[in-house]
Amino acid sequence: AQTVTQSQPEMSVQEAETVTLSCTYDTSESDYYLFWYKQPPSRQMILVIRQEAYKQQNATENRFSVNFQKAAKSFSLKISDSQLGDAAMYFCAYRSDYGGATNKLIFGTGTLLAVQP
């Protein structure tokens, strides 16, 4: 069974600085997707970034980028130029991509990010 581990329960960053959130996962599959979701106090789950395992190039979305290390099964999220609105819980998630797979996501336990003004 696949597992996702986030070893940092809480992180803090100064506004305008850069922060990296860690995520490791375990799987025997070769085809899968990895995600970072943001959950602000409103509870809405917001997709931040997505990475296909077959792509070697790291995904980037504006100030958000990932460091995907497939062999090490590591998938960290880097937030550059942190803003107050980035404060939230961040979840790393895994999804299989084999022929019969569905959209079932496996989530880590989350990292609570605080942004200091």
Place this chain on the structure above:
Amino acid sequence: NAGVMQNPRHLVRRRGQEARLRCSPVKGHSHVYWYRQLPEEGLKFMVYLQKENIIDESGMPKERFSAEFPKEGPSILRIQQVVRGDSAAYFCASSLRHPTNEKLFFGSGTQLSVL
């Protein structure tokens, strides 16, 4: 275009009562997923439904929990004879099609509190 709508946002029940949670997917979406988030934990998959069919209920407790997604109307997650351990946030997500490269849209969840 409205997103995934869940209601109620907050639901309080006493032990032994029934809880009914509703989820209206994005218009046109026929795939619905239910997840549960216990305090201090990530979301855990419960059940995946297509219109009128349960496709995968591997994450749903065998007793007291049921889900449906009728041809017309919202998807319903029903919890009978609730216990304190059922207190959690329940999230619904929907997608247009089955393939795994389809984006999932999440609702804002229903917070169930069992007294």
